[in-house]
Amino acid sequence: MKIVVSIPAYNEEKTLASVIKRINAVTKKLKHKSEVIVVDDGSTDKTAEIAKKAGAVVYSHPRNYGLGETFKTEIDKALERKADVIVHIDADGQYMPEEIPLLLEKIEKGADIVLGSRFKGRIEGMSLTKKAGNRIFSLIVSYIIKMNISDAQTGFRAFTRKVAEETKITSAFTYTQDQIIAISRKKFRIAEVPVTFLKRDGKSRLMKSPLDYGIRGGANLIRLFRDYAPITFFGSIGMAFIAAGLALGSWLLYRFLTLGAIGKTPSIILTMLLLIIGLQFILFGFYADRKRR
Template sequence: MDRSRVAIVIPALNEASTIGHVVRAAGRHGVPWVVDDGSGDATAQVARDAGAIVVSHACNQGYDQALNSGFAAAYAIGCDAFVTLDADGQHDPELLPRILRLLENGADVVIGVRSKRARLAEHIFACVTMLRYGICDPLCGMKAYRASVYAARGHFDGYGSIGTELTLFAAARGFRLEQVPFEVRNRADNPRFGRVWRANLRILRALALSIIRI
């Protein structure tokens, strides 16, 4: 797969301490597109200095809107594939060649499967999607998509799915899915997802909306 036509979309909020390393590592396998989601630190400048294309939000719009912006911008210039990657260093960019090979070999969506999940609601979401679609870890932030999947939906997210809408749409429409287990790294600082009770409520809301809308 032509590296120049692979968009590695990295949503980032106040990740100046990690984004440079993530961009440099990811850039060996595709073109990093960092969506600076209203950061108050030097995230955008560090990302540019490391070689990323930066899409900036003037104010924080949230994870799903950041991915919407990154996918739309990359699709507009004709990218063939999209990979989502977290900015905090928890995902190993060295997995990207394996993920991209699966796309080259016919997969439409490739889903990372983390070695551990942090919250009860994540386990509940995973149980539902495992039973319904065979998807082990729908909330993993490392996924890859052919442009044809994005084009069929017309957007990445429309209801605050925490990064799951396009994957579940693909599963429901019979696109070919592959899954890649990996060891998740620990964050060096606090998680960006919020307090435990609030995070669980957000996940359960996303699950309920996914059941209704997909």
């Protein structure tokens, strides 16, 4: 069995060498073949040069494409290098390479993907904003796949070659939820292990500010519902229109029964439009769900 440890990196010259050396120290003790690859996502510092000196195989994007596109490159290159198992870990040193064997142990016991759960383990560095966001995303993913996932956002995970071959990522912002949802629909076995999440040295390259995280995270949340739970997404919009139509219709009926006032034509037309639009949204949700399946 060959293990490829894959690292996405963007301007991580300060921490990357240490992470690679620690990974190599761990994998040398394993009974399997292994190597480290780094996908440099358009870094403007010496990330690629440092990764090569530390012994990693480096692939570089011409510019910064984002986590989702970088993850696609990681998978493609790991498969090209004949990986049987891919371990994905971040370049900033917040995850501990020494815990890689915990993930591999679950793979060897039959899991198809193993998620390193920060919330089941120990968290030393995570803002309240990110904690809340991660919890919300995990609840949404758990709802969509009908399985309890404590940390759907984790960047520390291991998965088999078959999972990699059948993973389809649609978001440029992130890969984390898409991979879990995609493989759950193919009945792959998902497991979690507790891991340590250390305090980051310096500012995050992934989150410019809590506002930036909230905007991008919110947009991705909407996309998740739209793409993977269309009945819930379009049904909720449809019910909102129907509720507005019923409220307006009830008010017109009340005025007619109590005051004898007949509603003006525009109000009656608006009521009908709201009800029809709401019904169309609901029907489209069922249609989208059928097409998705």
